[in-house]
Amino acid sequence: MSQRFPLPAARPPLAARFLADTAAVGEAIERFGSPLHVVFPQVMAENATALAGVLRRHGVPYDIFYAHKVNASAALLAEASAVGLGADVASAAELDRALAVGFALDRIEATGPKSPAFIKRIAGLGVTVNADDLWELDRLAAAAPAGSTVPVLLRLSGFASPAVPQSRFGIDLADADAALETVRRAPGLDLRGVAFHLDTADPAARVDALTESMAVVAAAHRKGLRPSVIDIGGGFRQRFVEDPEPFQRYAQALAAAGPGDLVWPGHDVGATAAHKYGNHRPATDVLERFLAAEIERRPVAEVLRECMLTLWIEPGKALVDHAGLTLASVLYRKRAAGHDLVVLDLSRNQVTPADQEVLLDPVLVDGRGDPPAEGVFLAGRLCLESDLVSRRKVFLESEPSSGDVLAFVNTAAYQMDLSASAAGGHPPPPKVAAVWDGERFAFVADDHHGS
Amino acid sequence: MRYDSVLDMIGDTPLLRLDPAAHGVPEAEIFLKLESANPFGSVKDRVAWGLLRDHIGTIVEEEQVVLEASSGNTAKALQIIASMHGVGFRAFTNRVRVREVREMLSLLGAEVTEMPGLSECPDPTAPNDVFGVIGDLMESEPGRYHHTSQYTNEDNLRTHYEQTGREIYRDAGPVDLLVGGLGTTGSTRGAATYLRERNPETAVVGVVAAEGDFIPGIRSAAEMWEVGLFEPGFYDAIAAVDSADAISASLELATRHGVLAGPTTGAAYAAARERLLSGPGGPATAVVVACDRMEPYLSYYRHRRPDLFGASRPASDEAAPSAAPEELEAWTAAGEHVVVVDVRTALAFQAGHIPGAINLRDDLLEQVMEAGMPFSEASRVVFVCPTGDRSARFAARAAATGRRAYNLEGGVLGWRDSGRPLAGV
Numbered sequence: 001m002s003q004r005f006p007l008p009a010a011r012p013p014l015a016a017r018f019l020a021d022t023a024a025v026g027e028a029i030e031r032f033g034s035p036l037h038v039v040f041p042q043v044m045a046e047n048a049t050a051l052a053g054v055l056r057r058h059g060v061p062y063d064i065f066y067a068h069k070v071n072a073s074a075a076l077l078a079e080a081s082a083v084g085l086g087a088d089v090a091s092a093a094e095l096d097r098a099l100a101v102g103f104a105l106d107r108i109e110a111t112g113p114k115s116p117a118f119i120k121r122i123a124g125l126g127v128t129v130n131a132d133d134l135w136e137l138d139r140l141a142a143a144a145p146a147g148s149t150v151p152v153l154l155r156l157s158g159f160a161s162p163a164v165p166q167s168r169f170g171i172d173l174a175d176a177d178a179a180l181e182t183v184r185r186a187p188g189l190d191l192r193g194v195a196f197h198l199d200t201a202d203p204a205a206r207v208d209a210l211t212e213s214m215a216v217v218a219a220a221h222r223k224g225l226r227p228s229v230i231d232i233g234g235g236f237r238q239r240f241v242e243d244p245e246p247f248q249r250y251a252q253a254l255a256a257a258g259p260g261d262l263v264w265p266g267h268d269v270g271a272t273a274a275h276k277y278g279n280h281r282p283a284t285d286v287l288e289r290f291l292a293a294e295i296e297r298r299p300v301a302e303v304l305r306e307c308m309l310t311l312w313i314e315p316g317k318a319l320v321d322h323a324g325l326t327l328a329s330v331l332y333r334k335r336a337a338g339h340d341l342v343v344l345d346l347s348r349n350q351v352t353p354a355d356q357e358v359l360l361d362p363v364l365v366d367g368r369g370d371p372p373a374e375g376v377f378l379a380g381r382l383c384l385e386s387d388l389v390s391r392r393k394v395f396l397e398s399e400p401s402s403g404d405v406l407a408f409v410n411t412a413a414y415q416m417d418l419s420a421s422a423a424g425g426h427p428p429p430p431k432v433a434a435v436w437d438g439e440r441f442a443f444v445a446d447d448h449h450g451s
Numbered sequence: 452m453r454y455d456s457v458l459d460m461i462g463d464t465p466l467l468r469l470d471p472a473a474h475g476v477p478e479a480e481i482f483l484k485l486e487s488a489n490p491f492g493s494v495k496d497r498v499a500w501g502l503l504r505d506h507i508g509t510i511v512e513e514e515q516v517v518l519e520a521s522s523g524n525t526a527k528a529l530q531i532i533a534s535m536h537g538v539g540f541r542a543f544t545n546r547v548r549v550r551e552v553r554e555m556l557s558l559l560g561a562e563v564t565e566m567p568g569l570s571e572c573p574d575p576t577a578p579n580d581v582f583g584v585i586g587d588l589m590e591s592e593p594g595r596y597h598h599t600s601q602y603t604n605e606d607n608l609r610t611h612y613e614q615t616g617r618e619i620y621r622d623a624g625p626v627d628l629l630v631g632g633l634g635t636t637g638s639t640r641g642a643a644t645y646l647r648e649r650n651p652e653t654a655v656v657g658v659v660a661a662e663g664d665f666i667p668g669i670r671s672a673a674e675m676w677e678v679g680l681f682e683p684g685f686y687d688a689i690a691a692v693d694s695a696d697a698i699s700a701s702l703e704l705a706t707r708h709g710v711l712a713g714p715t716t717g718a719a720y721a722a723a724r725e726r727l728l729s730g731p732g733g734p735a736t737a738v739v740v741a742c743d744r745m746e747p748y749l750s751y752y753r754h755r756r757p758d759l760f761g762a763s764r765p766a767s768d769e770a771a772p773s774a775a776p777e778e779l780e781a782w783t784a785a786g787e788h789v790v791v792v793d794v795r796t797a798l799a800f801q802a803g804h805i806p807g808a809i810n811l812r813d814d815l816l817e818q819v820m821e822a823g824m825p826f827s828e829a830s831r832v833v834f835v836c837p838t839g840d841r842s843a844r845f846a847a848r849a850a851a852t853g854r855r856a857y858n859l860e861g862g863v864l865g866w867r868d869s870g871r872p873l874a875g876v
Contacts, residue, residue: 204566217802218875226867296796296812306799306837308864 004375005253005262006395009360009409010242010280012322014040018434019407022366024441025327028432029405031443035328035346035429037416039071039446041079042436043323047283048083051236051315054284058291058301060311065109067234067316068094070413075433075446076320077101088130088314092118095127111155111314112169119143123188126150130195130231132169137182144188151192153231153312154179156216161208165200176216184223191225193217193309197233201279201286203293203300206232211295214307230309232290236283236318238413240276240360247278247359254392264377265337267391269357277359283318317413324412326351326429327365328389330404331381340372342400343379348387349421350428353414357391365405367398376400382424458532460490461500462614466622466738473707476727478734482623483704483720483741484615486638487712491528493743494615494638495521499528501610502599511536515597518588520544520581522563523552523668524743525601530561543581549667550750601635611641619738625650630723631740632669632715633657633689638740640685654687658715658722661693667751668715668742690722694755697721701745702759713748716741771847774833774857776866783807788830792816793863794842803873805835805859805866813841820845824852831855838862 011019018024018038028036048064055062065088066080078101080087087098090112098108109128110118114136122129123143128151131137137152144150157170171179183191194216196209213230220227241247254262254269263269291301304311328346335341352358362378375393400406408415420428431446454460465488469481486494503510503517510517517533519525522544533540541562556563566581582602589596601607619626619642626646631639636657643655660666671691694714701717704710712720716739723739745752753760782789791808793800800810811819813836819825826832832854834842839862849856859866867873 211798214798214802221803221873221875224872226873295798298796303796303798306795307802308799308837308867309802 003253004371004373004395005250007246007250007277007359007361008241009363010239010322011409012043014043014436015322015325015409017436018441019363019365021441024434025365025405028434028443029327029329032430032432032445034405035326035350037324037326037411037429037431038434039073039076039324039412039431041075041323041433044076044079044319045083047319047321047323048080048085050282050284051287051313051318054287054291055311060291060301060304062311062313065312065314066319067314068098070316070320071324072417073431073433073446074101075444076323076412080319092121095122123150128153128192130155131171131179133171134175134179134182137179141182141186141189144186146187148188149190150188152183152189153193153195153229154216155195155197156213157196159209159212161205161212163202163205164209165198165205167197170196173212173216177219180216180220180223180225184225191220191227193227193229193231195231195233197235197314199235201235201237203289206290207293207295207300210300217307217309228308228310229312230304230307231312231314234313234315234318236286236315237279237281238317238321238410239280239282240410241278241280244278244280260339262375262393264339264388264391269359269392283315283321287313320412322410324410324416326408326411326416328406328408330400330402330406332402333400340374340376341379342376343381344389344406345381346389346429347380347382347421347423347426348389349419349423351389351408351411351415353418355419358408358415360409361394361396363407363409364396364398364400365407367396369398371395371397372399381426457490458500461496462489463618464488466619467710469708474724476724478732479727480736481723482736482738483710484619484738485710486740486742487744491531492747493524493528494740495524496528497610497614498601498607498637499525499532501606502601502604503529503532506597507536510538510597513594514538516541516595518543518585518596518598519601520585521601522548526556526561526563527552527559529599530556530559534560543585545581548665549748551747552667555747601637607635607637608641608644611638612645616642616645620646620649623736623738625736626653626738627735628654628656628723628726628737630656630658630719630726630737632719632742633659634669638742642740643685655685656688656690656722656726657686658690658692658719660718661691664693666692666694666697666714666718667748668713669718688726690725692718692721698752698756705745710741711745712741713743713745714751715743770850771843771858772850772856773846773860775860776869776871779833779859782831790826790830790832792832792834792845794834794836794845801876803867803875805863806872806874808835816845820848824849824854826854826856828854831857833857833859835859836862837864839865
C-alpha cells in the first residue's frame with residue numbers, strides 16, 4: 001500500500017506560530033531538553049473566554065470550574081485562576097496546587113471519589129464538595145463542624161432516560177432522598193445544588209438528565225433546603241481536526257487495509273478513538289446545542305433561568321484544547337520487519353493516554369522537501385516491543401532524519417500525565433509554559449509534572 | 452387540463468417572472484419557480500414521488516411500511532402517496548415545530564415519532580440520532596420497512612436534476628443565479644447541476660437560517676454538515692437569513708407579486724435580492740425556488756409577528772400594579788382569596804414555586820387571555836415569573852379589565868432569595 005492517508009491535526013494560531021518559529025522550538029529544546037511538554041496558558045484563556053461567551057450570550061447565570069485532572073501543569077492552573085475560573089480538584093495534591101496558585105477557598109470544588117482524610121480536610125476548609133456517594137456524605141456530615149456551611153452538590157446518576165449513558169459515578173436517583181435527608185440533618189452542611197457529568201456531546205442526553213434532576217431539586221425544596229446550582233460537569237470535547245474528510249478517508253482505508261498495511265502487526269488501533277479524534281466541532285458547539293435544545297418547547301437556557309439555577313460547568317479537555325504540545329527528537333531511522341521506523345527519544349506512555357492510539361499525525365518541525373511516499377511507524381526508547389509511540393503508520397509532511405524535532409500537537413488533555421511512567425529510568429518529560437509576548441515566545445519552567 | 456392521477460400533477464410547475472418595477476433590482480430578471488403549485492403543496496412532492504416511484508410496487512407487494520426522517524412537507528407527501536397505495540408510513544423527527552404542519556399530519560393519519568432534543572438530520576457523532584433509530588427499527592424486523600432516506604438518497608438529487616433543473620432551463624434559458632433554501636439540499640444541487648451543464652457560470656446560493664434562529668424546512672448554518680447530500684464546495688455562497696427578514700420578504704412576495712409563499716421562500720428571495728444588489732450589476736437572470744405555500748405557517752407568522760394579527764396592544768408594563776412579598780403574605784394571612792399565577796414552564800414550577808401558586812405558562816396564558824379573562828373579580832391575582840419582568844404585562848392586562856391584579860416584585864427569585872420557602876412538586 002503506497003497511498004498516503006494523512007490525518008492532519010487542526011493547527012490553531014498560537015501552536016502554528018510556535019511550530020513555525022524554528023528558533024523558539026530550538027531554544028526550548030536547548031534550555032529544557034528533549035523530550036519536552038510545552039503548554040500555552042494563553043490558549044486556555046481563549047478557550048475559557050469562548051465558553052463563557054456562549055453562556056453569556058444565552059443569558060444564563062454561570063460559573064466555570066477548570067477540571068485540573070486533565071493536566072498537572074501549574075502554569076495552566078494559575079492561568080485558570082487568573083482568568084477567573086474556579087478549580088475542580090480530585091485529590092489532596094490537586095487541592096494543594098490550587099491553593100498554591102492562589103485560588104480562594106470558595107473558588108474550589110472537590111469532585112470524584114474521596115478518601116476519609118481528604119473528606120476531613122475539605123470539610124475543615126469549607127470548599128465545595130461534589131459528593132459521589134452516600135458513604136462520602138455520611139463522613140462529610142460527621143466532619144463538617146456544626147454551624148459551618150460546607151457547600152454540597154449531590155452528583156446524581158442512574159437516570160431513567162436511555163439517552164443518558166450509564167456511569168459508575170454519582171448517587172443513584174433512588175438514593176437521592178436519603179442523600180438529601182443526610183444533608184438536611186447535618187448541622188454543618190448546606191445544599192448548594194445537584195450535579196451530573198455525561199461523557200457525550202448529545203444535547204438530548206443532557207436535556208434528559210437535567211429534567212430528571214429537577215425532581216431532586218423539588219424534593220430538596222420540600223425538605224426546606226435551598227438548592228441554587230445545577231452542575232452539568234464537562235464532556236464538551238476537543239476539536240482535533242479542521243476537516244472531517246481526511247479522517248473519513250483514513251477510516252475507510254483502515255477498514256480495507258491488509259495486515260501491516262497501516263497498523264503494526266499484532267495491534268488494533270480500534271474504532272473507539274475515531275469518535276474522539278474525528279471531531280471537528282468546537283466545545284462551544286456542544287454547549288451551544290445544549291442551551292438551544294428545548295424543554296417544553298422552550299430553550300434550555302430560558303428554562304434554567306426560570307428554574308433560578310446557576311449553571312456550573314467543569315470543562316477539562318475543552319479548556320486545554322490546543323493549549324499544549326509535545327516535542328521529541330528523532331534518534332534514528334531504520335527498517336524493521338519490513339517497515340520504515342522512526343525511533344524517538346520518547347516513550348509511548350509519556351504522550352499516550354491509557355494506551356489509546358492517537359489518531360493524528362505529528363508535525364516535523366522545520367520540515368523541508370517533499371512528503372515521503374510511504375508512511376512510517378514511530379518507535380519509542382524502551383526495551384519493549386509494545387513501546388511504539390505510534391502503532392499506526394503516520395504520514396509526515398517531509399522526510400524525518402536523525403536530530404529532527406517531531407511535535408505531537410494538542411497533547412495538553414490527559415496525554416501528558418495520565419499514563420506517564422518513568423520506566424527505564426526515563427523520567428516523564430519536563431513541562432515548560434510558552435507565552436507569546438507579541439514579538440517572541442518567552443519560556444517559564446512549569447513546576448509540576450506527573451500526577 | 453385533465454389528469455387521471457394526482458401523481459401525474461407533480462412537477463412541471465410554473466415559472467413566474469417577477470415584475471421588475473416591483474422587485475426593484477436594476478437590469479435583473481427574477482423568476483420564481485413555483486414548487487408550491489405541486490398538488491400537495493410543496494417541492495417535496497417531487498422528492499416523495501421520486502423516492503417511491505420505482506419501489507412502490509415492491510412495497511405494496513411485501514406490505515412494507517415506509518420510513519422517513521421528516522417533520523414537514525416530505526412527511527406529508529409520503530403519507531399521502533402511501534395512503535393512496537394502501538401502505539403504512541412512519542415519520543421520525545426531533546419534533547414538528549409548526550402547528551399547522553402537525554395538525555395536517557395527524558389529519559392525514561401519519562404516525563409521527565418525535566424525539567425531542569435530537570437533530571432531525573443524521574448526526575454520526577450522536578449514538579441515538581434519528582437515523583440510528585430508523586436503522587435499529589429496520590434491523591429489528593428485516594424486510595418489514597422501506598427507508599426512503601431523503602437525506603442520502605441520490606434519487607432526491609436525480610429528481611431535481613431531471614425535472615426541476617430541466618424545467619427551469621426550458622422556461623428561463625441560461626441562468627446566472629439559482630437561490631434555494633437548504634434542507635436536504637437536494638433541490639438546489641439537483642437543479643443547479645443541470646443548469647451548470649448548460650451554463651457553467653451559474654452561481655448557486657444556498658440559504659440557511661441565521662445562527663440560533665429558526666425558519667421551518669431549512670437548516671441553520673451549524674447543522675449543514677450533518678446532511679449527507681451537502682457538499683459545501685458546490686455552492687458559491689451560503690447565505691444566512693434571519694426569520695424577520697424571511698417573513699418580511701414573503702409578505703412582500705404576497706402583497707406586491709401576489710405569490711403566497713412560505714417563510715423559506717421569503718428567505719431565498721431576500722438572499723437573491725441581496726446578492727444581486729451587492730454584486731457588480733448588469734443584466735442577470737436569477738431563479739428563486741419557491742418551495743411551499745404561506746398558509747401552513749400562519750402560527751409561525753403569528754408567533755413572530757403578533758402585530759400583524761391585530762394583537763391588542765398590551766397596556767404598558769409600567770402600568771402594572773405591583774405587590775411586595777410581604778403584601779402577598781399579609782393578604783393570605785388575612786384570609787383573602789389570592790390566586791398566585793406562576794407563568795414559568797412546568798419543569799421550573801415543579802422544581803420550586805411559591806406555596807399555593809398555580810402554573811399557567813406565559814404563552815398559554817397569552818392565548819387564554821385573548822379568549823377572555825379567566826380570573827374572578829372577587830380574587831386578588833398575583834402574577835409571578837423568575838424576576839418580575841415577564842409577568843408584569845399580564846398583571847397590567849388583567850388590571851385593565853378591572854381585576855385586582857398585581858405583579859410580584861422581584862419575582863420568584865426575589866421571593867427565594869429573601870429566605871421565603873418554596874414548594875416542590
